[in-house]
Amino acid sequence: MEAAVRTEVAPEELRHVAKEARRLTDRLAERSREVTELPAVDDLLGRVRMYNPVIGEGHPAAPPITFSHDGDEVTGHYTLGSMHEGPPSFSHGGMTALFLDQALGHAASAAGRPGVTTDLTVRYRRPVPLGVPLRIWSKAVERDGSRTLVRGVITTAAEPDVTLVESEGRFLTLNRSQLERMFSHLADGQMSPGSIHD
Incomplete structure (x- = not known):
């Protein structure tokens, strides 16, 4: 692409x-496959989503991104290309939000609170450059029942103390009944509360 x-x-x-x-x-x-079918190469319990637009190795728009976990903190490193462009030579704001949503979801999971996004706030401080190594960081900061508040930032790898974009998201950990309603089309054994995180 x-x-x-x-x-x-x-x-x-x-x-x-x-x-x-x-x-x-x-x-x-x-x-x-039908859009309601899981790809044969996916393994939800193993956290493999081959066609995920952020982390999917089989998705043509996904940049090579590596996430590492340190407790409930998640850090990712990646570089965006022209296919992610909004303003000339900078990332599209929607792409930035997409990457933050993914990173925040990973942090909720790392904290033992996997779930689906219910709220996402993104504050753009500076433009995110293309072709420059980036760092994305996220951490779960608050728990309230089945909801988890997660915060994250995007910086350049060279200047990790200079925030380009910051974000806050709430994630809902689904109970068994909610999972069954939302994913009734999936085969038994493909879903568990721990397999949903993005």
Whole structure:
């Protein structure tokens, strides 16, 4: 995808490449799943989501991102490319929110409180640059019943004390009944309260 949004080839070559891409797409579509089915390569209990738009190794827009855990703190390192662009040479604000939502969800899980996002507040302090190594950090800071408050920030890796974006999110840990209602289409054994975190 990065090559597609950065290319400067002639229009005729673009048409040729688009035709080839359609042929490849048709090949992939020969065996596809319904949107309500889990990909065969996913392992929810093992936290593998191959096509997740942030951490999925099989998702074309997901940057290579590595999360590490230190207790209930989560730190990720990644670099955004042109496919994530909003203003010229900077990240789109929606992409920034997407990455924060993922990191905050990881922190809720690391604190033993996996859940789904119920609220997400994002404050943009400075533009997030493309092509620069970034650091995303998050930590669960408060628990209230089945809800967990998580805070996070994005900085550059070179200047971890200079906040570019900060965020706060609330995550709801689903009970068995809520899981069954929300994910009734999944097979038994694919879901547990601990398998939902993003």
